[in-house]
Amino acid sequence: MSEKPEKTKKLSTEPYKGVRDFYPVDMAIQNYIFDTWKKTAESFGYEEYGASVLEPANLYKAKSGDEIVNEQTYTFIDRGEREVTLRPEMTPTLARMVAAKKRELVFPLRWYSIPNLFRYEQPQRGRVREHWQLNVDLFGIDGISADVEIISLASQVMKDFGATESDFLIKISSREWLDKWLEWLALELGDDLKTQTNKEHLFKLLDIKDKDPERFAAGLKKIRSDLTPNLVLGKEIDWDAIEKNLNVKTKSLTSKLKAAGINNAIIDLTSVIRGFDYYTGIVFEIYDTDPKNRRALFGGGRYDDLTSLFGGDRIPAVGFGMGDVTIRDFLETRGLLPKTKAPADYYICVMGQEEAAFAEKIAKNLRDNGSRVAVDFTYKKIGDQIKSADKRGILNVIVIGPEEAKNGKVKVKNLKSGEEKAL
Ligand code: HAM
Numbered sequence: 001m002s003e004k005p006e007k008t009k010k011l012s013t014e015p016y017k018g019v020r021d022f023y024p025v026d027m028a029i030q031n032y033i034f035d036t037w038k039k040t041a042e043s044f045g046y047e048e049y050g051a052s053v054l055e056p057a058n059l060y061k062a063k064s065g066d067e068i069v070n071e072q073t074y075t076f077i078d079r080g081e082r083e084v085t086l087r088p089e090m091t092p093t094l095a096r097m098v099a100a101k102k103r104e105l106v107f108p109l110r111w112y113s114i115p116n117l118f119r120y121e122q123p124q125r126g127r128v129r130e131h132w133q134l135n136v137d138l139f140g141i142d143g144i145s146a147d148v149e150i151i152s153l154a155s156q157v158m159k160d161f162g163a164t165e166s167d168f169l170i171k172i173s174s175r176e177w178l179d180k181w182l183e184w185l186a187l188e189l190g191d192d193l194k195t196q197t198n199k200e201h202l203f204k205l206l207d208i209k210d211k212d213p214e215r216f217a218a219g220l221k222k223i224r225s226d227l228t229p230n231l232v233l234g235k236e237i238d239w240d241a242i243e244k245n246l247n248v249k250t251k252s253l254t255s256k257l258k259a260a261g262i263n264n265a266i267i268d269l270t271s272v273i274r275g276f277d278y279y280t281g282i283v284f285e286i287y288d289t290d291p292k293n294r295r296a297l298f299g300g301g302r303y304d305d306l307t308s309l310f311g312g313d314r315i316p317a318v319g320f321g322m323g324d325v326t327i328r329d330f331l332e333t334r335g336l337l338p339k340t341k342a343p344a345d346y347y348i349c350v351m352g353q354e355e356a357a358f359a360e361k362i363a364k365n366l367r368d369n370g371s372r373v374a375v376d377f378t379y380k381k382i383g384d385q386i387k388s389a390d391k392r393g394i395l396n397v398i399v400i401g402p403e404e405a406k407n408g409k410v411k412v413k414n415l416k417s418g419e420e421k422a423l
Contacts, residue, residue, distance in 0.1 A: 016129075025340060040153065040156050041134070041153070046110040046112040046153075049094075049112075050113055051115070053118070054087075055087050055092070057085040059093070060085055063306060063309065072119040073085045073118075073119070088119045089276075090133065091276070091278070091306065091321070094319075098307055099307040102312065108139060108146075109137075113135045115132070116130060117132070126293075131323045132323070132324040137317055137320075142316045144256065145256075148260055151257060154286060157322065165264040170266070171266060172265060172272065173273070174282045176280075177269055181269055189231065202223065202232075203273050207273040209270070220232060272284060279303050285298070288330055296326075298320060298321060298327070300319050303318070344374040344392070345372045347392070348400060352401075354402065354405070356377060358404070362400065374392075374394070410422070411423065
């Protein structure tokens with residue numbers, strides 16, 4: 001039973017832990033981020049889709065990864081005894097939607113969405129319990145060109161936000177390459193590293209090696225007492241050995257990205273692991289080059305088998321998710337956020353109630369001509385009303401008193417230049 005708040009106790013003004021309120025200044029930033037996301041995605045020919053935040057819980061159990069499902073989902077039983085989850089990510093929903101209509105849809109699909117997602121995480125810088133995420137996904141293309149397009153789009157979003165290539169780094173790895181690397185490592189350090197359990201441990205540890213080097217070292221010791229970070233990572237990676245028998249060549253990916261005008265992408269095999277079990281090919285993450293910000297800004301990868309969970313053929317897919325929290329932090333620290341726009345083009349100051357109808361008429365005329373107009377009906381001193389316009393950053397002020405109402409002539413004052421003009 002839910003407890004009723006005591007009548008005498010005041011309710012808290014704090015939002016629920018880990019979620020955010022969006023005051024108008026925040027909303028203006030949010031809208032700027034969403035507008036930029038949409039513009040970039042649409043410039044590559046991507047179409048927008050959407051879905052409900054509620055999903056059956058079993059959608060995530062098959063392939064999302066243990067940490068997300070067991071520790072991070074908001075799951076509850078509804079009134080009809082169904083287990084329901086507030087979606088923690090969009091990819092399973094997207095795979096479900098594509099699988100449901102695969103006969104009608106025209107492939108390749110280029111789709112994007114900006115869903116609100118919920119994860120029960122420990123709130124900290126860059127991590128909250130509710131965030132919005134641009135999802136860009138390309139379905140139906142097996143080849144490396146699709147990987148290049150998705151990484152190019154990810155890079156273009158950053159550039160459209162005003163970032164230059166020196167501000168961010170694209171780190172690329174691949175599940176296939178990681179498997180080959182492990183084979184090579186096992187050749188050097190012993191076959192027991194290749195067992196499924198050791199492989200999973202090793203990959204999970206790699207995921208934390210930069211964030212938590214001590215836990216990384218301790219974890220390696222647990223796999224085998226003689227394993228040290230130096231032994232595992234210290235050797236120059238033998239790319240030729242790793243690339244043998246692979247269709248996707250690492251060098252060809254970086255050179256194709258260069259040809260697409262991307263010069264800040266590097267192959268970093270053991271740095272980009274990503275937490276989801278559904279990735280099958282390349283995985284990538286974008287990092288801030290400022291060493292103070294060590295967390296990935298966003299990431300994605302190829303997942304060619306997810307639609308087969310719903311029966312039928314596999315459909316190759318590649319995409320990424322970019323969160324609003326990390327990009328906002330990045331834009332703020334880099335001074336890349338544009339100045340917020342004033343809420344109106346004109347502010348009409350009204351001396352008294354008698355002039356209110358005339359003020360409204362002027363406002364309507366201006367609005368009919370496409371301007372944004374706010375009318376101050378406080379009837380405070382005109383000086384105070386002008387201050388109020390100034391505080392909101394509104395540039396043009398119109399003062400309406402008995403004189404203006406009588407002869408119908410109105411002047412506009414530009415608060416910045418002080419200039420006055422007849423309207
Ligand atoms: P992800 O790495 O879990 O991938 O999330 C992508 C991005 O969403 C993160 O890099 C971060 O920007 C943001 N994000 C994730 N969790 C939080 C959080 N708790 N608070 C704030 N921001 C967060 C995915 O979700 C994949 N489904 C992406 C994908 C799409 N892969 C292929 N297509």
